[in-house]
Amino acid sequence: MPADIYLNVAVSGLLTGLVYGLMALGLSVIFGVVRVVNFAHGEMMTIAMYLAVALFANYKLDPLVMMVPIAVVLFVLGYLMQRGLISPFINRPEHSQFMLLVAIALIMVNGLLIVFGPDAQSVQTSYSYDSFMVGRLIVDATKVYAGAAAVAVAAALFAFFRFTLIGKAIRACADNYAGALVVGLNVKSLYALTFGIGAACVGAAGAMMAVLVDVTPPLGPAYTLLAFVIVITGGLGSMPGALLGGLLIGITEALGGLFFTPSAKSMFAFGLLVLVLLFRPQGILGKRPS
Amino acid sequence: MAALLAVEGISKSFRGLRAVQDVSFEVPQGEIVALIGPNGAGKTTCFNMIAGVFRPDAGRVTFAGARIDGHRSDQICRAGIGRTFQLVKPFAGLSVMENVMVGALNACAGVREARDRARQVIEQLGLGGKTDLLAASLTLPDRKRLEVARALATGPRLLLLDEVMAGLRPTETDHMVALFRELNATLGLTILLIEHVMRAVMALSGRVIVLHHGQVIASGTPAQVTRDPAVLECYLGEEAV
């Protein structure tokens, strides 16, 4: 196969990986601060994807344009989830928290199945079949736009945590729970806010993903797993790590699908996960737990 | 008396902080030795190195003639060293009897035998009326007794007690002291204890070792040690001496 094909596939994977990275970023933020393992992460992304599809089908609104409203809807969902359901579980044993989110995920996935049915749905925008040519590279327009949007949102998130007061307050909660309480921060609200922000990331990522792939309910659990693989590979609690992990998985999946059958491509993600869990559990950019 | 436990030049650092530095001491067979010192002196770290929780960065630990440094804590328990934890770790969801049986299984071939042994030890520690209570429902003094009972049930030759008297009333302390004296006299149980409660230290130990900033600054009989100026200085400060 000519080298061009590898390059094209790799770049394509890279761009998709940016969207994966944004999705994983949401998970990383939630885990890094609230310390809850959001097993419903992929399901939340699928909800966003269906929202995008529905808006497009009924009102012809471009998902990338609707990215912000969709993110807001997911923000509210995440905020309410944390405030209403998850908050009392903060001090419960780990497996209890986990099972709570498994239950939520189960309800979400099957709720989507009931409402939208099992058939794949997709968004065909005016640029769905366009592509750009950069030298010998041919890249799908959808992937370029989605990738750019992902970078923009991620940058906004980094800026938020770095430069705003609330962002710093959230980081304080993550670093030192008791200290944050002592200083007078309303940790409960900040946790809910953080969950909302993580959900908003996933919402934006979902809107982007809607232009890239067809949507079916089983994507929910698949993306949840993928998000975990990415976050664990890149480093739990590390935001740059989530993005890096996303890129890595995006490329691995794309190339893996090229060399072997496409349906086997997620095996590589899992293979990578097992290796990381065994040999470098803190991930590539993560810190060794103290 | 031959040394049952010999600690030679052990050291341990945690990320740059030197917790224990070149500590050596011996615990002769059949004796009761106390390890005292201000908070942060490195006493529990020494225990943890002896009990196999950490591997010493340097030095050796010898028990009954065999080296045990670097072994896992379960191997060390099977070799004959029992220990309690400073922050007690009861099996909260199990009853008192079940807790002690877990320990007893180390010394017994089967469950029935372990139950009998556990019953004995429970009586010795004064928990007889509470065998079926959940460990989670016990008061702190009772949890401390449970901790001791569990370790004792494993049938150790050397018992490491980490601040078991903390939080006990004077009468309860006296009861524990009497129990340890009896176990030492009748079974020849060797005991190494970390203690802040001086009443217990003076009453129990034949020998006291004082740690400060991770190093041994004095050792001798209780009477000698309590008159040692270096010891007084580390507890009360320079001006007081």
Add this chain to the structure above:
Amino acid sequence: MSELLLSGVPRRALVLLAALLAALVAFPLLVNDYFITVLILILYFAYVGQAWNIMMGFAGQLSLGHALYVGLGAYAAAALYVHFGISPWIGLGASIVISAAAGAAIGFLAFRFGVAGVYFAILTIAFGEFARIGFDHWHWVGGSAGFFLPVANYTRNDLLYLRGSPTMFYYLFLGITVAAFVLCHALLRSRAGYYWLAIRESPEAAQALGIDIFRYKMYAVTLSAAMTSLGGVLFAFYYNNLFPEQVFHISRSIELILGPIIGGIGTLFGPIIGAFLLTALAESLHEVMAAFGIDVPGIKQVFYGFCLLLVVMFLPDGVWPPLARRLGLGRAPSKRSEG
């Protein structure tokens, strides 16, 4: 031996158990085939739930990929029968060995490398998914198109090759469920049982009392996997078809843990009560909806989700412990009841 099993069990419990067993044995003679198939489903979930319970409830390791062992057991026995004509009674030997090896491998990797808690759960999911995709591409056992056993003539019960009526399978499932129950009861009272509970409660303290944590965790994982595979063998011969997408899917893994969680992790009756409640309620829901002419895929799962949610939120120890107290069985307040 009987002393080991029966000592300390309140007479009341024994009487109730005997009555229940008698009812279960008589059951097929009193009802029609539909109810028999429902009860088979209940017994299947009770059995694999009990097997999973050994790993989670006893040794404290959360496995979310247990469908792996069901699938391995199912495919192993089915393949030996379809390709070589080997009776499942012999085939189950292969099933057990293969599943136990898989469990041991996962356990070894996890415990040697210190993978615990949520990470362990994710590791088990990854292996389950691995198997699903792998079997999807393995054509010797049908790949994604499925693996089929020759459908039986149900009027003749062939015990040697497990071809027969639902009633035959009912008694087989009842048999293994009762055996699992007795085994777990005996295990809880054995050294291994005490050690597992100790490891679950406080691994550090357990180690300080001479327990080799790695070894006992490995026992739990291997036993749990081996037991689960047996359920898989019966599953294969009862349903006569296997699809990797179904058998290894993470939904199966979640389904089989719902029973023990709702019933009560770590208890003996939890998995059974949980399986019964879930399946009975789900089937009733199905019937009610069919009566109204509604047939919506996914409703059952949403229902399961809500059950799980409610139990996790309001009855974290499961349904059985408070129920046991009401019935005057088990100690109060104890997480470790005798029944």
